[in-house]
Amino acid sequence: MRKPIIGITCNTLLVDGAIQPGITRIFVNTPYVDAISLAGGIPLLLPPVTNPTLICDQVSTVDGLILSGGPDVNPLLYKEEPLTNLGTVNHARDQYEVQVVQAAEKLNKPLLGICRGIQMINVVYGGTLYQDLSDIDGCNIKHLQSVSQFNALWHSVDIQPTSMLAQIVGKNKLIVNSYHHQALKTVAPGFAVTAHAKDNVIEAIECQGNHFILGVQWHPELLAEKYTVMLSLFQDLVKRA
Ligand code: MN
Numbered sequence: 206m207r208k209p210i211i212g213i214t215c216n217t218l219l220v221d222g223a224i225q226p227g228i229t230r231i232f233v234n235t236p237y238v239d240a241i242s243l244a245g246g247i248p249l250l251l252p253p254v255t256n257p258t259l260i261c262d263q264v265s266t267v268d269g270l271i272l273s274g275g276p277d278v279n280p281l282l283y284k285e286e287p288l289t290n291l292g293t294v295n296h297a298r299d300q301y302e303v304q305v306v307q308a309a310e311k312l313n314k315p316l317l318g319i320c321r322g323i324q325m326i327n328v329v330y331g332g333t334l335y336q337d338l339s340d341i342d343g344c345n346i347k348h349l350q351s352v353s354q355f356n357a358l359w360h361s362v363d364i365q366p367t368s369m370l371a372q373i374v375g376k377n378k379l380i381v382n383s384y385h386h387q388a389l390k391t392v393a394p395g396f397a398v399t400a401h402a403k404d405n406v407i408e409a410i411e412c413q414g415n416h417f418i419l420g421v422q423w424h425p426e427l428l429a430e431k432y433t434v435m436l437s438l439f440q441d442l443v444k445r446a
Contacts, residue, residue, distance in 0.1 A: 209446035211246040212267035213237050214302055216275045233273055240429035244439035253301035264308035269315040269446030272302060272322030274424060277387060283333040290337030303329055315417040315445040320385055323410060323420025330393030338386055346404045348383045356431050359383045362408040368399035369411050373441045374434050381423035417445050
């Protein structure tokens with residue numbers, strides 16, 4: 206039997222100064238690929254396409270999925286106006302990932318959302334986001350970490366002891382990294398919050414039904430090589446796939 210294939214959604218980049226003006230490229234940060242390889246899966250990059258049938262074909266080709274980090278989700282998707290501190294949005298990627306999540310639901314593919322990924326999952330299932338952490342009363346932890354190593358730990362999170370997340374990592378408390386300026390506001394129906402930062406910012410959610418959907422606000426892929434507890438998130442996804 207072959208190893209499970211884990212699809213990773215990608216970013217697009219408009220290439221300034223390319224010899225083909227207006228050309229875009231598709232990419233993902235290498236640690237996603239490395240983390241899946243290390244966890245025993247076959248990493249496969251999923252380029253954003255527009256044809257809905259093709260999106261379903263892509264999702265049916267893989268055994269599990271990672272929604273990777275990236276730019277802000279367009280607030281129109283959760284029926285809000287864009288506020289002053291919203292960052293960059295990528296309409297094409299939003300459109301693509303909404304359909305990837307829907308296809309994963311239809312085809313019952315295990316889904317791990319990372320950073321933007323937890324936010325996208327929450328929005329697709331009917332939740333909303335804070336467009337910037339400054340919109341949250343009492344949010345006083347620096348969630349955009351400032352340290353020169355990409356694999357450094359930053360703030361603690363408290364994990365719901367009875368959650369799937371606690372089972373996977375085998376702990377009720379973790380020190381994680383933090384590279385976000387947005388956070389979940391209302392949580393989508395059918396999902397439970399399973400980790401909080403000390404300032405109550407939501408750091409993880411999971412689906413309460415039979416479909417495996419886990420979202421984390423931090424970036425475990427950056428820590429997976431150094432910390433086995435972070436690798437365990439990818440090993441669990443590979444096992445379920
Ligand atoms: Mn954080």
